[in-house]
Amino acid sequence: MRLQFFSSLLFLSLFLVSGCSSLHVHADFDPAADFSSIHTYAWKKLNVRGDALADNPLLYKRIVTVVDEYFRGRGYRKTTPESADVLVVLRGGAKEKMRLTDVGGRGRYASGPWYHPWRSYPTRPDIVRYYTEGTLVIDIVDPHKNELIWRGTGTGVIHRYEDREKEKKVIEQYVRQILDQFPPGHKPG
Numbered sequence: 474m475r476l477q478f479f480s481s482l483l484f485l486s487l488f489l490v491s492g493c494s495s496l497h498v499h500a501d502f503d504p505a506a507d508f509s510s511i512h513t514y515a516w517k518k519l520n521v522r523g524d525a526l527a528d529n530p531l532l533y534k535r536i537v538t539v540v541d542e543y544f545r546g547r548g549y550r551k552t553t554p555e556s557a558d559v560l561v562v563l564r565g566g567a568k569e570k571m572r573l574t575d576v577g578g579r580g581r582y583a584s585g586p587w588y589h590p591w592r593s594y595p596t597r598p599d600i601v602r603y604y605t606e607g608t609l610v611i612d613i614v615d616p617h618k619n620e621l622i623w624r625g626t627g628t629g630v631i632h633r634y635e636d637r638e639k640e641k642k643v644i645e646q647y648v649r650q651i652l653d654q655f656p657p658g659h660k661p662g
Contacts (some may be wrong), residue, residue, distance in 0.1 A: 496647065502643040502653035505620035506615065510658035513550045515557035517614065519564070525607070526565035535641070536563055539648045540604040540611070554616065562612040567605050567631060574600040605631040611651055 502508075516537065518527075526533045540561065541551060554560060606628060613623035627647055634640035653661035 496627055496650055498625070498627045498650050498654070500585075500623065500651070500657070501623045502623040502657045503620070508622075511549070511558045511656065513552040513556065513558045514560075514561050514613075515552055515554040515616075516542060517554060517560040517562050517616075519562055521564055523566065524564050525567050526563055526609075529565075532565075533563065534647060535644055536609070539641075539645050540652070542645075543648060543652050557616060557624070560614040560616050562614060564610040564612070565608065566610075567607045570604055570606050572600075572602045572604065574602070607631040609647065609651065611648075613654075613655065621655070623655055625654055627651045 520527060526536070540563075544551070607630075608626060609626045609627045612621055614620065615622050627650060629647070632643075634643065649661075653659065
């Protein structure tokens with residue numbers, strides 16, 4: 474419970490990715506879906522247990538604004554859920570992680586039945602680093618069939634941003650990298 478609260482609080486005041494850390498983006502889609510018929514979209518909010526964005530309405534609102542700007546720039550029009558060609562759903566999560574790095578040289582040798590003279594045994598990791606990894610999921614849903622037709626995910630390390638402008642630029646970069654893969658076959662730029 475404490476970790477979930479910490480992750481939610483952290484997700485509000487922090488955001489994923491910085492210039493020096495890597496963002497892992499992946500997209501998947503339904504090959505039977507007709508993406509050429511998509512011209513309008515609307516937002517759909519889901520209440521999913523453990524969703525860090527549901528617990529942080531300000532960050533959710535910032536991401537929605539960036540997605541709206543991106544879609545508008547690509548020629549999609551925002552409308553009501555009843556008349557939209559697709560619905561957009563956002564979800565987010567945060568997870569505490571630990572990275573061990575062994576920077577020492579060759580390890581000690583052991584004896585006993587498990588000992589192999591040609592093998593080095595590490596002594597201990599020299600660097601232990603704790604960090605928070607966050608994931609943003611953008612789903613595109615066909616409202617007529619109520620089926621997922623496209624999913625884009627981005628995963629990266631969460632960093633603290635005191636400057637709102639810098640945070641906004643990071644959010645824009647993050648969302649752009651995910652949505653550059655929508656629709657399938659789209660060439661960014």
